[in-house]
Amino acid sequence: MSEFGAQPIDLSANINPFGVPEAVRAAMHRAVDECAHYPDPFCRAARQAVAEAEGIPADMVYCGNGAADVLDRLAAVLRPKRVLLTAPTFAEYERTLTGAEIDFHMLRESEDFAVTERLLSDISSKYDAVYLCNPNNPTGRTAQPELMRRIVQKCAENSVYLIVDECFNDFLLDAEQHSLSGLLEAFPCLILLRAYTKMFAVPGVRFGWCMTADRTVIDGLYRAGQPWNVSVIAQACAEAAAKQNGWRDQTARRIAEERAYLIDGLRSCGVRVYPGEANFLLFHSSDEKLDEKLRKQGIMIRNCSNYRGLGPGFYRAAVKTRDASEKLLHALRQIQEI
Known part of the structure; x- marks a missing residue:
């Protein structure tokens, strides 16, 4: 048992530390009585709520059993023969692209793993699809909005699908500036x-979605798997969550404060912290066993050595409460004294 008790402090998962909003929790509880019925295969109420929140037509939204389900279906629908991915990035993209030839645009540590104009020169008609994560996981970096618009334009000019994962967008203070939802109707790719x-x-609830103006893609997603993929409870959760703008804004502000505190604390411990903008931070330590040592003290961080483009000594820590950050920093200082 660590000095912090039997319950470990999990900084390996990037989940909102402030929990589930009461309105969302209540909606899920009410939905239990509807579980005697099959869920709506078209997620109409949830899809409408999401569309209204995003300011787009509901028929541009496809709902799935988490983002991973949508990624699997997209790969089945698009069936790309050659794909461009950045690295390091979320490993699920590569996992879903079975049979595709994959090229990697390597993000540079010397550029703090930022997406730069270098990517534009790699995009060409030889690709069927380009995948980007913005903010990127595990680096936490966002691409500049103007650069993202140029990337969309370059993909459109070359008839290349651009799949942009915005799953961490809500944690940004300037989330609207970084989302590409306003470009959807102009760029069906x-x-x-x-x-x-x-x-x-x-x-544990599993709800994700994608948005595109290409209705043939939306239609294909419905045909790519079983029809009742989103549960009654997940649909109720999503319908309620779509209306919680205040929760997102409040969380983003609190996370920004805690992120600044954790950045300063990690740097004071002698590790290199990369300038993340989401609810997690990538850092590098000379101690290649740091995650194992922290686990013995009841603290879990993500060892990122298995990410393509990274290696031993790279770690990711979620930005959570002040108490969790203080315990992480205290443990790091203790390890350094040993």
Whole structure:
């Protein structure tokens, strides 16, 4: 048992530390009585709520059993032969692209793993799809909005689908500036991926969606798997969550404060922290066993050595409460003294 008790402090998962909003929790409880019926295969109420929140037509939204379900279906519908991915990034993109030839645009540590104009020169008609994560996981970096618009334009000019994962967008203070939802109708090649998993602390509920003006893609997604993929409770959760703008704004402000505190604390411990903007931070330590040592003290962080483009000594820590950050920093200082 660690000095912090039997319950470990889990900083390996990027879940909102402030929990589930009461309105969302109540909606899920009310939905229990509807579980005697099959869920709506078209998620009409949830889809309408999401569309209204995003300011787009409901028929541009497809709802799935979490973002992973949508990624699997997108791969089945688009069937890309050659794909461009950045690295490091979320490993699920590569997992879903079975049979595709994958090229990697390597993000540079010397550029703090930022997406730069270098990516534009790599986009060409030889690709069927480009996948981007914005903010990127595990780096926490966002691409500049003007650069993202140029990337969309370059993909459109080359008839390349651009799939942008915006699942951590809600944690940004300037979330609207970084979302590409306003470009959807002008660029049918653009597909945006979202989920309520992280912001509303409901990874066990499973609700994600994508948005695109390409209705043939939307139609294909419905045919790509079984029809009742989103449960009654998940649909109720999503319908309620879509209306919780205040919760998102409040969380983003609180996370920004805690992120600044954690950045300063980690740097004081002698590790290199990369300038993340989401609810997690990537850092590098000379101690390649740091995660194991922290686990013995009841603190879990994500070892990122298995990410393509990273290696031993890279770790990711979620930004959570002040208490959790203080315990992490205290443990790091103790390890350094040993």
